[in-house]
Amino acid sequence: MRLEHTSVLLNRCIAVLSTSLENKGEPVLVDATLGLGGHSLALLEKFPNLRIIGIDRDKSAIDKASQRLASHLDRITIFHAVYDQTPKLLDSLGIWAVDGILFDLGTSSMQLGQSERGFSYAQSAPLDMRMDQSSGITAQEVLDNYSRGDLIRIIRQYGEERFAQRIVDNIIAERTTGSIKSTSDLAELIKRSIPAPARRLGGNPAKRTFQALRIEVNQELATLERAIPLCLERLNLGGRMVVMSFQSLEDKIVKKIFAQATQSKTPVGLPVEIKALSAKFSLVFSGSQKASDAEILENSRAKSVRLRAIERVAA
Ligand SMILES: C[S@@+](CC[C@H](N)C(=O)[O-])C[C@H]1O[C@@H](n2cnc3c(N)ncnc32)[C@H](O)[C@@H]1O
CATH class of the missing domain: 1.10.150.170 (Putative methyltransferase TM0872, insert domain)
Known part of the structure; x- marks a missing residue:
């Protein structure tokens, strides 16, 4: 099939998510923005026991991704839905927590085309x-x-x-x-x-x-603002979330929510950290990562990307 979208920072996403997916019996990942399934396909090929829950609000993306992922349909469950519905979709499958969540925000080249x-x-x-x-x-x-x-x-x-x-x-x-x-x-x-x-x-x-x-x-910003905290709650200990934003308003939302999630709730001024109030999340690296010149050369869509990642470090 002719590819109408080249996945952005594919290898980098896989590298960041690998830590939470390898050495697990049967890891589960939510691809909240399935698109044409480029990231999902690469992850399914890399991790033979991985199960993916793929979500997209665009029916035509779902149809194309289903065709592209046809040989892996036993390991991917695809939903036509908005990603702030992730907790409900996981509930419907009897899954409480997952090991990875990927958001590759915005529109695909297919939609623009x-x-x-x-x-x-x-x-x-x-x-x-x-x-x-x-x-x-x-x-x-x-x-x-x-x-x-x-x-x-x-x-x-x-x-x-x-x-x-x-x-x-x-x-x-x-x-x-x-x-x-x-x-x-x-x-x-x-x-x-x-x-x-x-x-x-x-x-x-x-x-x-x-x-x-x-x-x-x-309603892109309001949906993102709702979805990220809801999805963070559904990460297993050691699980990671990766978010790629393509414009500053989205990136600001992600940055703010990640900053709140990685902050201890121990009242300022107390001499000791109260363990129960410690931050449940930690940034995988500080700030955001941009695409390298080589990655931009390979895919011009990567030019504006900002990639952030967070890991659950406490229950
Ligand atoms: C950049 S594309 C994803 C490309 C995909 N990672 C790949 O490699 O083929 C973004 C996709 O997210 C979907 N999307 C955007 N906002 C969404 C939302 N709030 N809920 C569900 N899907 C959404 C779009 O319809 C689009 O197909």
Whole structure:
């Protein structure tokens, strides 16, 4: 099958997760963002006794991953679901805790390449942007129905767009005439809204607003913020979680939650650490790792990746 997504930092993910997967009878890992199953496939091949629970909210990703992983279906259980449902899915399988959890966030190259999904400003398509096309609101509905204030907040906050107000004023003026109907209509409106000198910097001017709409449509940040603590609770002692983020807002959330999880709850000022209040988690390495030049050369998607990892060190 033609590969439409090259897995990012594949060997590095395997290396970080190896510690918690090797020397176990039958380790279990959650691949919370199965995508086209690239990471899962490599992990299943490397660890012959590994069982994977694979999750993706995109039905077309699930279909492709199921085909790609066909020879391993006895060791992988695949769910079409949002990853904040992980605890419920594990409960349904009678599994309390797992040895590894992988989050490879964002969209896959396959999703970006399916122009009809509306993720890309490079081709004209309906303004959908839903990762799960069977539920939720589309980008078109956001643009047509949200208040001026909400649109400004979303584009400013999730897109980190300085010209959010100008863009939104144009959206408000033009949406009454029904003239924003496609990704190219929106990209053109954004271009017109950004002053020419600013347009020459920082790549395509539509990038930030498209990112903001995609985050809103899929509730990406709120879901991540809910999912990470829930999933941490489901790690076995010695189990590891690896998260790869591709934009700073996601990475900030992961950094904050990992910092809280690795902090002792012993009140500041007490002379001794209270064991029961010690941190249950420890960072596998401090800060985040970036891709090397060689990894970026191999896969340009790796350019913006930030990889963080955490291990459960106490029950
Ligand atoms: C970067 S791709 C994963 C690629 C995969 N690791 C591979 O090697 O093929 C991210 C995937 O996560 C899925 N996804 C994003 N947010 C999700 C969420 N909240 N719940 C479940 N799946 C999600 C997307 O639909 C996409 O298929």
